[in-house]
Amino acid sequence: MENVRPLILVSNDDGVISKGISELVKCLRPLGDVVVMAPDRMRSGCASALTVNEPIHYQLLRQEPGLAVYKCSGTPTDCVKLAFHTVLSRKPDLVVAGINHGDNSSVNVHYSGTMGVVIEGCLKGIPSIGFSLCDHSPNADFSHALAYIRSMARQVLQHGLPPLVCLNVNFPVGPLQGVRICSQTRGDWTNEWENFAHRGDAHYYWLTGEYINRESENELSDHWALDHGYAAVTPVTVDVTAYEMMNRLDFLLTPETEEE
Amino acid sequence: MENVRPLILVSNDDGVISKGISELVKCLRPLGDVVVMAPDRMRSGCASALTVNEPIHYQLLRQEPGLAVYKCSGTPTDCVKLAFHTVLSRKPDLVVAGINHGDNSSVNVHYSGTMGVVIEGCLKGIPSIGFSLCDHSPNADFSHALAYIRSMARQVLQHGLPPLVCLNVNFPVGPLQGVRICSQTRGDWTNEWENFAHRGDAHYYWLTGEYINRESENELSDHWALDHGYAAVTPVTVDVTAYEMMNRLDFLLTPETEEE
Numbered sequence: 001m002e003n004v005r006p007l008i009l010v011s012n013d014d015g016v017i018s019k020g021i022s023e024l025v026k027c028l029r030p031l032g033d034v035v036v037m038a039p040d041r042m043r044s045g046c047a048s049a050l051t052v053n054e055p056i057h058y059q060l061l062r063q064e065p066g067l068a069v070y071k072c073s074g075t076p077t078d079c080v081k082l083a084f085h086t087v088l089s090r091k092p093d094l095v096v097a098g099i100n101h102g103d104n105s106s107v108n109v110h111y112s113g114t115m116g117v118v119i120e121g122c123l124k125g126i127p128s129i130g131f132s133l134c135d136h137s138p139n140a141d142f143s144h145a146l147a148y149i150r151s152m153a154r155q156v157l158q159h160g161l162p163p164l165v166c167l168n169v170n171f172p173v174g175p176l177q178g179v180r181i182c183s184q185t186r187g188d189w190t191n192e193w194e195n196f197a198h199r200g201d202a203h204y205y206w207l208t209g210e211y212i213n214r215e216s217e218n219e220l221s222d223h224w225a226l227d228h229g230y231a232a233v234t235p236v237t238v239d240v241t242a243y244e245m246m247n248r249l250d251f252l253l254t255p256e257t258e259e260e
Numbered sequence: 261m262e263n264v265r266p267l268i269l270v271s272n273d274d275g276v277i278s279k280g281i282s283e284l285v286k287c288l289r290p291l292g293d294v295v296v297m298a299p300d301r302m303r304s305g306c307a308s309a310l311t312v313n314e315p316i317h318y319q320l321l322r323q324e325p326g327l328a329v330y331k332c333s334g335t336p337t338d339c340v341k342l343a344f345h346t347v348l349s350r351k352p353d354l355v356v357a358g359i360n361h362g363d364n365s366s367v368n369v370h371y372s373g374t375m376g377v378v379i380e381g382c383l384k385g386i387p388s389i390g391f392s393l394c395d396h397s398p399n400a401d402f403s404h405a406l407a408y409i410r411s412m413a414r415q416v417l418q419h420g421l422p423p424l425v426c427l428n429v430n431f432p433v434g435p436l437q438g439v440r441i442c443s444q445t446r447g448d449w450t451n452e453w454e455n456f457a458h459r460g461d462a463h464y465y466w467l468t469g470e471y472i473n474r475e476s477e478n479e480l481s482d483h484w485a486l487d488h489g490y491a492a493v494t495p496v497t498v499d500v501t502a503y504e505m506m507n508r509l510d511f512l513l514t515p516e517t518e519e520e
Contacts, residue, residue, distance in 0.1 A: 042313065057464045156512075164502075203318055240444060241443040245422065254411070
C-alpha cells in the first residue's frame with residue numbers, strides 16, 4: 001500500500017475551465033494522482049442540486065500520468081456522484097472542491113456548489129475540503145492561498161477527518177495573517193433583488209444583495225477571520241439534526257381532532 | 261395585534277400545479293392568510309440552489325380573500341427570497357414547504373428543494389416546516405397526513421421555534437401509528453446511475469439509486485419511524501458548524517514551507 005499514491009478527486013462549481021480549479025490541480029498534483037470531474041459550465045449557487053429530469057454526460061478532456069480531466073454536463077454534486085460511479089478506479093483518499101471564485105463563509109455555505117461537492121464527498125465517507133477565495137473575478141490572484149491549500153490537503157490526507165465532518169476553507173484577498181478554526185457566522189442577506197424589468201404583468205428580478213454580519217464581534221466566526229486577514233477553516237457537519245431540540249418538541253406529538 | 265390573522269408563506273419544489281401544494285394550502289387556510297410563491301415547473305432535487313445567471317420573474321395566478329397564489333420561474337429558494345422582497349406585506353409568521361411528493365428523510369435533506377424552502381425561511385428568522393410524503397406519484401394520497409400537518413403548523417405558530425432550527429417532517433404512506441421526534445438517519449445512496457446511452461465518446465447517465473440505511477436499528481432515526489408507520493419530525497439546524505471539531509483541527513494551523 002505504501003507504493004500507492006493517494007487518489008484525489010477534484011471538482012468545483014465555476015466550471016472546468018476556471019482559473020481556480022486549474023490552480024488547485026497544480027497545487028495538489030505533488031500530493032497524489034488527481035482526477036478532475038467538473039461542470040462544463042458555470043454552476044455557482046447550485047448548492048447540492050441534482051439533475052433529476054434529464055440524463056447527464058461526461059467527456060475526457062485530458063489525460064497524462066497522474067492526471068485525468070473530465071467535464072460533465074451535471075451539477076457539482078452530480079460530478080462527484082458520477083466520478084465515483086465511472087472514472088474513479090477506487091474510492092479516492094480525498095475530495096477537494098475549488099478554488100472557488102468568491103466567498104463561501106457564513107450562510108453562503110447553504111447556497112455554495114463548492115460545498116455541494118464537499119458535502120457529497122463527505123456523505124460518501126471520504127475526507128473532503130472546499131477552498132474558496134473572497135474574490136469573484138475570473139482572473140483572481142490565488143497565489144497567497146496555495147501553500148496553505150497544499151499543506152491542509154496533505155495534513156488531511158495524513159490525519160483524515162471524522163465521519164460526517166468536512167471542511168469549508170475560505171481565504172481573504174492578499175497575504176495572510178495566518179489560519180483560524182472558525183464557526184459559521186450568523187448573518188443574512190438583504191436587498192436581494194434588483195428590479196430588472198417588467199413585461200406586462202411579469203416582473204423580472206436579478207439576484208444581488210448585501211450581506212449583514214449579525215455577530216461581527218465574534219472572533220471565532222469565519223467572517224471575523226476573513227475580515228482580519230486570516231484564512232477561515234470552518235468544520236461542517238453533514239448530520240444537520242438539531243439534537244438539542246429533540247426533547248423540546250413534545251408539543252408536536254398529538255394531532256388535533258378534526259374541527260371542520 | 262390579536263385581530264391580525266397569521267401570515268403563512270407556502271412554497272414547494274414540485275411546482276405550483278402539484279397536488280401536494282394544493283392539499284397543503286387547503287389544509288393551512290383555516291390557520292391564517294396564505295401566500296403561495298412556488299416554482300412554475302418541477303424543481304425536485306435542487307436543494308438551496310439560487311438562480312444567479314439570469315433574471316427570474318413571477319406572476320399572480322389567483323387572488324381571493326385570505327389567499328394569493330404566484331408562480332415564479334426561479335428555484336424554491338428564489339421563491340422564498342423573492343416573496344419576501346415583493347409580494348409579502350410583512351414578515352410571515354410561518355414558512356411551510358410541500359407537501360412534497362417523495363421522501364426527504366435521512367441524507368435526502370441535503371438534496372431536497374422542499375428543505376431549500378425551509379432552510380431559507382429559517383435563515384430569514386421565520387419558523388419554518390417542510391412536509392413530505394413517501395410517495396412520488398403525482399396523484400399521491402395525502403389524506404392521512406393532513407390533520408397532523410394542520411396541527412403541527414398551528415402548534416408552531418403558537419410555540420415558535422428557536423433561531424436557526426427548522427423542521428423536516430416526513431410521512432409514511434397510509435394511516436399513521438403516530439408521530440416521533442427523530443434524528444437524521446445515517447445512510448447513503450448506491451448504484452446511482454443508469455447507463456442511459458453513449459454517443460461517440462459522450463456517455464449519458466440517468467440518476468437513479470438504492471438507499472442503504474446504515475443504522476436500521478436506531479429507533480430514534482427518521483427512517484426507522486417511517487419504516488414503522490410513524491410520521492418523522494426531524495429538527496434541522498441551519499448552523500452547520502461541527503462545533504465539537506473546532507478544538508481538534510490544530511494540525512491545520514501551520515503552512516508548510518515551500519518545497520519545490
